[in-house]
Amino acid sequence: MKAIRNENGLALVVVLLIITVFTVLGLSLFALSVNSSKHAQVTEIDVQTVDISEMGFVHYSMRLEDFLEKEIQTYKPTIQTLMVNDLQANTLKSQEHYEKMVADHLIARLHAAGVTEKLVPPNGNRVIYNKFVDAKDNRQFQLIMENKNSDIFKETIPASAGGGQMLKLSVKSEGIHDDGLLKSVEATIEFKIDRITLPHYVTGGTGHNYDLTQILIPPNPPNTCTGTSLTTSTTNCKFSSSITIDASNANIIGQNYHITGTVTSKVNITSIQNTKMHMTGEFKQEQTIGRIEGSELYIGQDANFRNFNNNPAISSSKIVVIGDAVFPEPINGMSNSQIYVGGNATFRNTNNNITDSTVVIRGNATFLEPINIGANSSYFINGNARFNQRQLTIHSTAKVCVNGTVSELQHARSSYPRLFTPDSANFSTVCTVPGTQAVAIGDNFLKWFFDATNIDYTYK
Incomplete structure (x- = not known):
């Protein structure tokens, strides 16, 4: 008996099968794509x-x-x-x-x-x-x-x-x-x-070789001023050039000045009180200063002072001169103050007492007229001291220390028990400069x- 081989409709079955397979695959890929998109969105968030x-x-x-x-x-x-x-x-x-x-x-x-x-x-x-x-x-x-x-x-x-x-x-x-x-x-x-x-302590003895530039903290005034004159209207200023003090009989009170250059005072200054004045150049005083009180003066080069005519002329103040200092007129007394001179110093006379004060001179010192050093005061002179045959009065609680040679005393050396030189037995202990602050300023x-x-x- 012959087998019946009727293949009609088989192609349809195959096509349907293929369609089914691709449909399933397509749906699966679509679902995977949707899930991946959602996952990417969540990850992005x-x-x-x-x-x-x-x-x-x-x-x-x-x-x-x-x-x-x-x-x-x-x-x-x-x-x-x-x-x-x-x-x-x-x-x-x-x-x-x-x-x-x-x-x-x-x-x-x-x-x-x-x-x-x-x-x-x-x-x-x-x-x-x-x-x-x-x-x-x-x-x-x-x-x-x-x-x-x-x-x-x-x-x-x-x-x-x-x-x-x-x-x-x-x-x-x-x-x-x-x-x-x-x-x-x-x-x-x-x-x-x-x-x-x-800050650190430094001792004097035979050298006094501490850094004078760091004794005072430079002021930082809030205002920048132009021009070359210091007048009553220029207060708490930074100047980028040399200036002249022009205000006659000026009172400089409660001010901070930083001057990049020289200061020349052409007029009488009644007083400098509670003021910090820092100059990088010279100080040239052509007229009188009545008094300096509660103030700090830093002079980056030489200084030429004139008369200080109040009593005391300098009180509760500090003056630092990096170069030479000349005081050609009397200093009419000084109390509770310090003067530091990096070079040589020349004094005419102090015709009233210097009390509770310190003067440090890195170079030589010359005294042209009588000097009266009162209670609890000290002069430290690293170089030579010349007294010009003038009267030298030193209080029993004061001292003058000279690291170099002493010349032109009015009387015999033995007449001055409070004058010390390196050949004095107790020079190294008596003539030590007190702790002098040398503060590192800046950044x-x-x-x-x-x-x-x-x-x-x-x-x-």
Whole structure:
């Protein structure tokens, strides 16, 4: 019996089978594509949210750095002055003491002004502030400090690591996406205060070779003044050139001046009181100065003074002359003051007592007229001293120390028991200059830097 071989309709079955297979494959690929797209979208949102949180942290770090920079620069003169005062009072503390004071001041300022500056949260709150990245889709970051009393702290850097203080702040930045997704970054910011350079003691004895340029802290006046005249209208000024004092019978009171150049005084100055005047050039005094009281004068080259006619003419003041100094007219008394001369000095006479004062002369000293050195005062002369056969009166609590030769005394050397020279038995102990501050001023005195290299991110 023949088999029936009817293949009609087989092609249709094959076609349907192929269509079915491709349909299943197509649906599978479509589903896979949809899932991949959704996954990519979720991943992109995650990345965007993390980026937003990091953006918040960067924004905060920049604000913090600006704030601390202003605070450290504002506080620097205060800590410098404190150190100099402690030195003069023989109460100078350790470097670490002053470094901790700076760190404590910055922490106190963060607590006091940080809320207004949006650097710490208000009391009873943990959110410092929030900021929209894009208000249209509600993407934003918010900065959080869980507890400002414990999240702001200081550490002492070991001397082996350079010393100083490290201020640390722990902050969390939360990035929030429009669909409610939240990602956070936690980090600790480090703010380093480098080791402070302390004032140092130097002794005189046979040299007195300390740096006169660093005895006084240069003033930093707020105003920049033009012109070449110092008048009643130029107050608390920086001058970039030499100037002339023109205001007749001027009273210079409570001023700070920094002059890059020479100062020439062509008129009578009634008084200089509670003033700091720092000049890089010479000082030429052509008329009378009534008195200098509670003031500091730094003269970067030579100085030619005239008459000081009040009594005392110089009180509670410091005068530093880097070059030679000439006093061709009388100094009518000096009390509780110091004069430092880096070169040679010539004096006419002091016709009233010098009391509780110190005069240091690095070069030679010439005295043209009588000199009266009163109680608790000292002259330290590193070079030679010539007294021009004039009267020399030295109080029993005063002293004159001459490291070079003494000449032209009015009387025999033995008549002056308070005049000491290297051949005096106790010269090395009696003729030691008291601790003279030599403060390192400038950027090396008090440095800081904002350290972004030690920020460890923790992502959540």
